[in-house]
Amino acid sequence: MSSQQSVIAVKETHKEELMDKSNVVGVGVGYKVSGGERTDTLSVTVLVREKVPASSLPPSSRVTPQLDGVPTDVVEVGTLRAFQTRTERWRPAPPGVSIGHYQITAGTFGAVVRDRATGARLILSNNHVLANMNNAQVGDAILQPGPIDGGLSSDLIAHLERFCRLEFTTSPGSCNIAGGVAGLANLIARWMGSQHRLQSMQINAQATNRVDAAVARPVEDGFITDEILEIGVVQGTRPAELLMPVRKSGRSTGLTTGQITVIDATVSVDYDGQTAQFDGQLVSGAMSAPGDSGSLLVAGDSLQAVGLLFAGSDQSTIFNPIQDVLDCLSVTI
Amino acid sequence: MDDPQEAQAKVQAVKRVHTAELMRKANVVGVGVGVRYRGGLHTGEIALVVMVSRKVPPAQLAPQDVIPSILDGVPVDVQEVGKLSAQS
Numbered sequence: 001m002s003s004q005q006s007v008i009a010v011k012e013t014h015k016e017e018l019m020d021k022s023n024v025v026g027v028g029v030g031y032k033v034s035g036g037e038r039t040d041t042l043s044v045t046v047l048v049r050e051k052v053p054a055s056s057l058p059p060s061s062r063v064t065p066q067l068d069g070v071p072t073d074v075v076e077v078g079t080l081r082a083f084q085t086r087t088e089r090w091r092p093a094p095p096g097v098s099i100g101h102y103q104i105t106a107g108t109f110g111a112v113v114r115d116r117a118t119g120a121r122l123i124l125s126n127n128h129v130l131a132n133m134n135n136a137q138v139g140d141a142i143l144q145p146g147p148i149d150g151g152l153s154s155d156l157i158a159h160l161e162r163f164c165r166l167e168f169t170t171s172p173g174s175c176n177i178a179g180g181v182a183g184l185a186n187l188i189a190r191w192m193g194s195q196h197r198l199q200s201m202q203i204n205a206q207a208t209n210r211v212d213a214a215v216a217r218p219v220e221d222g223f224i225t226d227e228i229l230e231i232g233v234v235q236g237t238r239p240a241e242l243l244m245p246v247r248k249s250g251r252s253t254g255l256t257t258g259q260i261t262v263i264d265a266t267v268s269v270d271y272d273g274q275t276a277q278f279d280g281q282l283v284s285g286a287m288s289a290p291g292d293s294g295s296l297l298v299a300g301d302s303l304q305a306v307g308l309l310f311a312g313s314d315q316s317t318i319f320n321p322i323q324d325v326l327d328c329l330s331v332t333i
Numbered sequence: 334m335d336d337p338q339e340a341q342a343k344v345q346a347v348k349r350v351h352t353a354e355l356m357r358k359a360n361v362v363g364v365g366v367g368v369r370y371r372g373g374l375h376t377g378e379i380a381l382v383v384m385v386s387r388k389v390p391p392a393q394l395a396p397q398d399v400i401p402s403i404l405d406g407v408p409v410d411v412q413e414v415g416k417l418s419a420q421s
Contacts, residue, residue: 100421107421128419212419242341242368243375261375261412262382264345265365266352270418277356283365283384283414293420313415316384 002070004029007042010070014044022061023048025080032073043073051076086229086251087149092222093157095296096229096249098145099125101132101160102153106146107293108251110308111234112226113215113331115161122215122331123158123224125294126310130214131163133271138162142216146251148291157223163214164328167207168274208266209278211320211328212293212310230255231298234333237322238304240282245300248309250292257300258284258317267318269311282319288312297322305333340379341366347407348381359398360385362417369410380410388413 002010007029018027026047031038046063051074054062063074084090087098087106099109107129113122123142127133130142142158143151218224226233229249240246240260247257262283269276288295288309297307297319307319326333344366352364363384368375383400388411391399402409 105421126419126421129421133419242337242366242379261370262363262365262367262384264348265363265367265382265384266348266356267363267365267384267417268356268361270416272419281363281365283363283367283382288420290418290420309420311417311419313417316414316417318417 002042004042007044007070010068011044014067018044018046018063021063022057023050023052024063025049025077030073030075032071033075041071043071045073045075047075047077047080049077049079086254087145089145089151089155091157092225093144094225094227094229096231096251096254098149098151098251098291099123099129099157099294100143100146100148100151101130101136102141102143102147102151103132103135104129104146105148106151106251106291108291108295108309109144109224110294110296111228111305111333112224113326113329113333115215116330116332120217121221121224122161122217124213124215124296124308124325124329124331124333126212126308127163127166127214128212128271128310129294130160130216133274134163134166136160136163156219158216158218161215161217162329164209164211166212166271166276167204167209168271168276169204169207169268170275207277209276210280210324211308212276212278213308213320213325213329215329215331228296228298232303234296234298234305235303236305237326237333238299238302238306239323240306240319240321244306246284246287246297246306247300248287248292248295248297250288250295250309252289252291253287256287258287260284260306265318267311269318278318278320280321280324282307282321284317284319286312286315286317288317292317337379344379344381344407347405351381351404355383355400358400359394360387360389361400362386362414367410367412369408370412378408380408383409383411384414384417385411386414386416
């Protein structure tokens with residue numbers, strides 16, 4: 001049997017030629033694995049992206065069973081890439097990583113959805129992540145990672161495509177100036193023949209929402225991948241039920257699991273000092289933190305989408321039912 | 334209670350009637366159809382869940398802010414959830 005040092009020497013001699021072969025992504029020294037069991041024979045371990053029968057490879061790409069009398073062992077490891085955190089730049093970007101409108105902090109890229117009319121692949125997240133709480137214009141820059149994670153204009157991944165408007169029950173700052181501005185705007189609107197009128201109103205108690213949702217169109221289709229980090233590719237949807245086990249993959253807390261504890265919930269949610277009321281919501285125990293907004297909620301035991309995470313506290317997380325999100329945005333998942 | 338589907342429908346109906354009045358009470362941030370919790374464990378019993386930013390003994394609340402323990406024959410479970418905020 002060869003000593004570790006002599007095997008390392010053989011590996012060093014042949015390293016370059018092995019790395020040049022197609023499919024090879026690494027070379028090292030290790031105990032040979034045979035029939036799934038580790039033996040005590042040292043070998044030159046060749047890491048390949050994919051194991052292929054030697055017969056289907058050109059002779060130059062084959063790994064010989066022995067090198068200078070030392071056995072080789074071919075191990076399949078897939079494509080190797082540097083470990084990336086969710087707040088870094090990813091291209092292509094998978095759902096589960098940081099994203100955001102250029103004027104916000106950051107939220108989560110929830111899922112890849114398809115436009116019902118054109119079939120185009122779009123990025124799903126919240127209005128407050130992609131459309132800055134109604135304060136964005138269609139076409140605005142969406143950055144990956146989001147601004148608080150260092151996203152700059154060079155990290156442009158998509159443009160805002162459309163969003164479901166948020167209706168706030170209370171908004172700060174209605175004052176004489178606002179009233180005057182609204183009055184002037186209405187005068188102009190009347191003169192222009194518009195039916196729309198601005199109101200300087202502080203309280204709109206009737207305003208309710210079903211979803212906090214938006215979609216963005218990637219600059220290039222290849223900038224995004226369908227596979228949600230640590231979950232996989234979503235297959236269809238499923239309505240939530242009480243006590244259903246669920247999971248999500250988000251920018252801040254990664255993969256977390258929980259259980260639906262309340263359905264059909266009416267909740268009052270704070271948005272930087274403004275309040276918005278939502279009906280028909282889903283509630284789970286704590287499974288998120290700021291930055292997870294926009295994460296897709298998936299059933300615990302299947303790949304079916306259940307909801308869209310948008311709010312929470314230290315004790316609870318709140319989700320829009322997925323079907324309402326898809327219908328409002330006119331997309332499919 | 335009876336069959337869970339029936340119990341759920343009953344709670345849903347009571348919820349529709351009382352949501353607006355419950356949402357006006359102090360500390361209430363949400364109302365929904367859920368499962369009752371006792372000592373951190375769910376009992377399986379379906380209840381009208383009232384979510385509050387913090388739990389306060391009824392004695393310290395104005396009478397109109399006290400949450401009843403039964404509404405139209407349906408059990409009410411008060412659950413503390415803190416302040417709910419958009420999470421970006």
